[in-house]
Amino acid sequence: MFSETKVQLQQRHEVLLPLVFPKYLGYYDQQQMTYHFHPRFGGGVIMFLYVGNRKNDIERLLSYNLAYITVDELTRQSEHSFMFILSCLRSSVVPAIECCVASASNPGSKGHKWVQRRYVKKKERDKAVIKGERRYFIKALPEDNPLLPKSYWNEQLNKLPAKMARAYKGGDWTVFEGQYFDMLDDEVHFIPKSRVPDEVVKYVGIDFGTNHPSGCVWLAHYPQT
Numbered sequence: 084m085f086s087e088t089k090v091q092l093q094q095r096h097e098v099l100l101p102l103v104f105p106k107y108l109g110y111y112d113q114q115q116m117t118y119h120f121h122p123r124f125g126g127g128v129i130m131f132l133y134v135g136n137r138k139n140d141i142e143r144l145l146s147y148n149l150a151y152i153t154v155d156e157l158t159r160q161s162e163h164s165f166m167f168i169l170s171c172l173r174s175s176v177v178p179a180i181e182c183c184v185a186s187a188s189n190p191g192s193k194g195h196k197w198v199q200r201r202y203v204k205k206k207e208r209d210k211a212v213i214k215g216e217r218r219y220f221i222k223a224l225p226e227d228n229p230l231l232p233k234s235y236w237n238e239q240l241n242k243l244p245a246k247m248a249r250a251y252k253g254g255d256w257t258v259f260e261g262q263y264f265d266m267l268d269d270e271v272h273f274i275p276k277s278r279v280p281d282e283v284v285k286y287v288g289i290d291f292g293t294n295h296p297s298g299c300v301w302l303a304h305y306p307q308t
Contacts, residue, residue: 157188162194
């Protein structure tokens with residue numbers, strides 16, 4: 084199980100272990116940050132790992148063999164770190180088809196774009212199937228959690244700025260920090276790719292913009308029928 088830093092790992096997960104795992108199930112080695120199941124429950128080990136702040140920190144995991152990987156707040160990771168983690172997905176005991184990765188994350192942060200491309204966009208997931216991979220995206224919303232108190236909605240979620248509310252309350256991955264056209268909606272403003280007939284008049288508009296080198300818009304004017 085991966086978090087961004089050791090401190091986050093301890094604060095988000097280590098402190099909860101006594102509440103989640105009963106004593107008869109196994110024991111936790113705090114020094115090694117590993118949870119060991121008793122032999123009668125399989126004798127498996129959960130390793131609590133962290134990525135680190137520097138790009139090369141993740142390389143300390145060279146030669147690790149991990150049959151099942153979970154990543155907390157995936158968009159807080161770089162794609163480089165995540166791909167390195169995937170290279171550890173192997174086992175001499177667990178069949179390859181049973182080895183898998185599960186990640187959870189909110190939209191936003193430094194990894195928003197690559198996570199959206201890899202998992203949220205159906206087109207990219209379909210491409211992965213051709214390569215023999217299976218990728219799934221499951222949208223989870225706050226109302227899916229019946230344990231959230233009303234105070235969380237009233238004092239936290241309902242007071243978020245508009246962009247954050249769309250991302251955190253609505254699970255909207257089309258919203259990200261620095262976005263200029265923040266009204267874009269996949270269900271409204273995007274259509275399936277198709278060939279534009281020759282008789283349709285095409286226009287192109289180019290704007291040098293303010294924060295980026297340029298922007299290009301293509302328009303099609305269909306004749307009245």
